[in-house]
Amino acid sequence: MRDTAVRMVTKPNNNSELKRRLIKNRALYLMILPGFLFFIIFKYIPMGGLVIALQDYQPYLGIRNSPWVGFEHFDRLFSEPMFLTILRNTLLLFFMNMLFYFPVPILLALMLNEVSRGRFKRFIQTLVYIPHFMSWVIIVSISFVMLSMDRGIINELLVMMGFEKINFLMSNEWFRPMYILQIIWREAGWGTIIYLAAMAAIDPGLYEAARMDGASRFRQIWHITLPCIRSVIVVLLILKIGDVLELGFEHIYLLLNSMNREVAEIFDTYVYTAGLRQGQFSYSTAVGFFKSVVGLILVMSVNKLAKKVGEEGIY
Amino acid sequence: MAKKKASTLLAIMTAVAVLTGCGSNESGATNSPSPSNASSSSAKPSETQAAVKTEPFKLTIMANLHTPEVPSDKIEKLLEAATNTELEFQWVPDGTYDEKMNASFATGTLPQAVYVKNQASLIMLRDAIRNEQFWEIGPLLSSYPNLNKLNPEVLKNTSVDGKIYSLYQERPLSRQGIVYRKDWAEKLGLKEPTTVDELYTMLKAFTEKDPDGNGKNDTIGLTDRSDLVYGAFKTISSWYGTPNGWGMQDGKLAPEFMFPAYIETMKYVKKLHQEGLINKDFPVTSKNDQQNLLITGKAGAYIGSMPDVKSLHTKVTEVNPNALLDVHNKITGPDGNFGIWSIPGYGSVVLFPKSAVKNEEELKNILSFYDKLMSPELSNLIYWGVEGEHYTMQDGKVLPTEDTNLTDRETKPYMSIQIGGISSIPGFYTAIDVLPAKAKAEELIIQNNDFLIHDPSAPLDSATYTQDGARLLEMIKDATYKFMLGNIDEAGFQAAVDAWLKQGGTKIIEEFNASYTAAK
16 A cells, blocks of 8 residues: 555656556546545635635625735734633643543543453443433533532532532633533543444454463553554544534533633634624634634644654544 | 546536535525515516506515414415515524525625514624615605604614614513512512612512421522523613613713613622522523523512513413412612613614615615505504404404414414504504413503613614624623622722723724714
């Protein structure tokens, strides 16, 4: 595989060679075509709409007639007093997500992998990934009911045990733990699926050999399971990074209120309140564009890092 | 060979993609029941001019739909016969109305008459209106007897730069008041509260004196939600004499939160919160949860829209058959005066895009359709339906049928195209209220009309406000909640106001004042 790839790269100008290859593999290329067109039509062509970030876009004038304003919207964003807070919140939540959420599915998968009884394992597995199918609205509502100051179960328990009530929902300190725990609760089980699949592919002979040498279970995990799924972990890490800056809106918007805005406002929620709700399409686009650039930089740097430590990366 | 095949395939696939793209657009766009879908989407001016005398005038209307399905064409047929028009409705689900309207606008496919959902949506169109995208109708209105009955004050609130572009649908100016457990109050020997202090006493008694008699300390006075406007806060602030949005201070317009009465209101709610007379989580409570506290007998009072008493009554008596709700409006502040904030008096409005209405002749035809629509007969028809089928008359009032499936299918959607309302259409029917508290609520709404606090900024304009107003207001909202929960003190609130001023508030004040002097 790698060989052919290298050869293609080294001979890009050889037209007849390329043509011959195209003809030879025409069935394969035809199969790629729909996917290729999908990306061109629905992902790349709409990107052209980004130009409205440089315009004062008015729906009735359209892209063609709206006046150009250069970098005015970016100026506005960078001079926004909340800008640094928003950037800090976005990045902080992102790093906390990486640090506290990302290892959880791996640990969970390792634990599940050690369960030998097939039926029990499948039962547990199903149980832990069911929350993934609940929408954020439901999860946040459940937490509201549990954490409420007015007869929320958790606060009632705290009072029974002689503690003070804690205002989880409306405090700066509790927002981040609440956010991370909710993500773990919803996504950890779902995240194990790919790891378990990767672990299933490990050659059992390796374990046998290790056992013969007297390796304990922990040794086996450390020296066999983890190294074998290392590349899967790296790929998922990179993909996850691309996701995190994208998918926070619904969850955070539901948790956001006047009391925790200082720590909870992120780019997505800001785009919504400052831009879209007031019909400022250009400004919203500019903010979204900036966020995407930050995301792209993160993905590229982690990818580079992955390659440095000898992994494949995603491109 | 293969290349050619591939390019043919590409062409086909692109065509398919484009077609499906258009197709789905289309189905989302026009859920029109009318068969003449293609031909009547925009009536040609020459055609209509020639045809208007004898043949029906073609009119396409885009309106929001509050029911899951498009209505049957029964009312439409009756309307067409009465107005000599050929109507086509583009019903768009209310939830996605703004999106659809913006998309049609951007692509130049708006029909001749376009409903705009509410004040917020109208403000977003201001720039477009100023850019001559819609017909100005102000000078024409006086030649239509029914349209001329529209309230000039409300029309002014819909105006842009002092010019009138739209017809409006009426909303009661102020429904605000208090809904409370009368049985609790009677048990504790309390009368309806007439001052904010009496209200405080009542809420305290509801909380501490075990009004439900179960021996447990498990009730609170007031139930509120995360809404500073339609929740309790703004109504209490009116009782304290705070202006509505903007008010006059030293001869200049200033925002409500720069008035001492606003601070007093915050202190009042803070006291309620500190003493546990209001639900602790009110800044994050949904309307549903708020109402549930009242319904389940946990809370004794609800400040907001008085007509809510009808649905609250149904639910509260399901839980506790002995519960009795009552409504009340007149509560005075420390200065002894009663006032209540009012909305600008309109709900949705209808605009006439120049892209679809080609000349003044056509505009006049449309306006005369709306003039007829505002006649008592037709407005009763679109609001209540057909007598004997959708309602019966009792003592000159309407008793709607209980078959809501029937009304949802045949009449309810047409309510959203009504222009004017009870106060601008003499002879418009009202419904019989079986529930005494609901009937009282309706009376109190009319009584509120004598004590209204208007928002002077409604017809005014400020570019900074349009661009940044909502986000800046969010800062004040945050600070207000923080003050009421005791997270910040008066100095902290003042700091938030200063930040508001610095980040654009000063400009907003200047612009509104300039707009105010210009409008005078």
